[in-house]
Amino acid sequence: MRLFFAANLKLSAFFKNLKCNDNRVRKPLLSITQRGAALSGGAAAMVVCGVLTADGLFVLLGGCGLLIACFCFLLGKINLARLTPTIHMPANVxxxxxxxxxxxxxxxxxxxxxxxLRMDVTLPGKSVLSAHAPWTAAGQSSRTILQGVIQGRGYADTHPVKLSSKFPLGLFRLHRSLTLRREVVVTPMPITPMELNSHGSLQDALPSSGLSTGNSFGEPRGIRSWQAGDSARHINWPASARALACGHDLRVREYDPPGFYPDQCHIIFHSYASGREMLREDRFERAISLLTGTLKELQGKGIPCIISADFLDWEPVECQSRKQMIEFLVTSAKIRRATGTESHDLERAIRLTSPDYAVIIISDMTPDSWTHLLASSANIMAIDIRQIRYRHRTLHAATS
Structure with missing residues (x-):
């Protein structure tokens, strides 16, 4: 029995320590299962016992067990050979x-x-998608459609893929590592700041502005007959039911024009903080989400804007159309937090803003550490990073 357990442990350690080189990273070639360890260890112990006791039957049985293990290993290697995985997914998510x-x-x-066969694909943000192919005929393909989600922004043009299988008898789990090439851009998750939804916030940022938007409702004016082009959500169903009963058309709610918003806006993003405030990577990801939400909110209201950020070396970026906004979102998926931002950089960016623009400032630092620089500028809206409370959701960036 001692020989049996000793041989079992040594053989298990031997198979688990097998390595192979793959793209400068050493990864395990195979891992032995409990069933394989029991068979291989038992067969080796029987061979050793047969040799020591001069019993040919033990040697024969042990040799057959080792032969079965070797045959399963070779068949498992062949099972993973000449397989090509492919991936189809949106380029921008x-x-x-x-x-x-x-x-x-x-x-x-x-x-x-x-x-x-089991296929594991690693996406940006360390998101792993797994699929199982029970049988793939020779010269054929197996296909599956999955629902995926990536929690954090990121960018990757290569994706590691691992193929694994326990075929044929579940004695070994063999692995094969591959790399798929496909460019995937994960744009930040937009979060609209509460300051933009507060009453009169954008008007206070620039009181002299006057751009009307048709996406929101004003004060109710009354009810009129339905006309071509009216949205279905404007239909007043109780009034329409009474009108239809009398042989008339549908009735639609009519509103006054909505409120006024700035004609144009300048967004400033920075990572400056006075004092010794602790740097937190998660706050930078939150700030990027707030920046994305602000940009989409302004774009939805038809307000053109300019973005100046320290991670872009303070080069202004125009976002006057949806195409320009999408280009900026693609760029924001690859950015890194700027280091070394000083107070004079922020002050210069504020001075360079046009007086005709409403100014919105977003930072990954608390407003208490940088709002003292805004004393001479009254028409500026400061976004507070502390308004977001995440529980189990991660927003860390992943760029490979």
């Missing part, structure tokens, strides 16, 4: 939003089918 991803596994062998 938004963090925290579900999207469809199609995984395809092609078997290029002419004779042997592939059995019991």
């Amino acid at each position: 938004m963090a925290g939003r579900t999207f469809e991803i199609e995984l395809t596994l092609s078997n290029h062998r002419q004779l042997l089918d592939a059995f019991s």
Whole structure:
């Protein structure tokens, strides 16, 4: 029995320590299962006992067990050979939003089918999607469509893929590492700041502005007959029911024009803080989400804006159209937090803003550490980073 357990432990350690080189990273070639360890260890112990006791039957049985283990190992290696995975997914996705991803596994062998294969694909943000292909015929492909979600912004043009299988008898779990090339951009998750939704906030940032938007409602004016082009959500169903009973058309609620907003806006993003405030990476991701939400809110109201940020070396970026906004969101997926931002950099950025623009300042630092620089500027809206409370959601960036 001692020989049996000793041989079992040594053989298990031997198989678990097997390594292979793959793209300068040493990864395990295989891992032995409990079933494989029991068979291999028992067979080796029987061979040793047969040799020591000169018992040919023990040697024969142990040799057969080792032969079965070797045969399963070789068949498992063949099962992973000449397989090509492919991935189809949107090139641009938004963090925290579900999207469809199609995984395809092609078997290029002419004779042997592939059995019991597991495919793990690593996406930006360390999100892993797994798929199982029980059987892939020779010269055919297996396809599956999954629902994926990436929690944090990021960018990647290569994606590690790991193929694994326990075929044929579950004695070994063999692995094969591959790399898929496909550019994927994960834009930040937009979060609209509370300051933008507060009553009169944008008007206070620039009182002399006067741009009307049609996306929001003003004061109710009354009810009129339905006309071509009216939205279905404006239909007053109780009044329409009474009108239809009398043989008339549908009735639609009519509103006065909505309130006024700034003609144009200048957004400043910085990472400056006075004193010794602790730097937190999660706050930078929150601030990027607030910046994205602000940009989309202004774009939805038809307000053109200019963005100046320290992570862009204070180069102004115009966002006057939806195309320019999408280009900025793609850029924001790859940015890193700027270091070394000084007070004079922020002051210069504020001085360079046009007096005709409403100014919104967003930072990953608390307003208490930088609002003292705004004393001479009254028409500025400061966004507080402390308004967001995340529980189990991560927004860390991942760029490979």
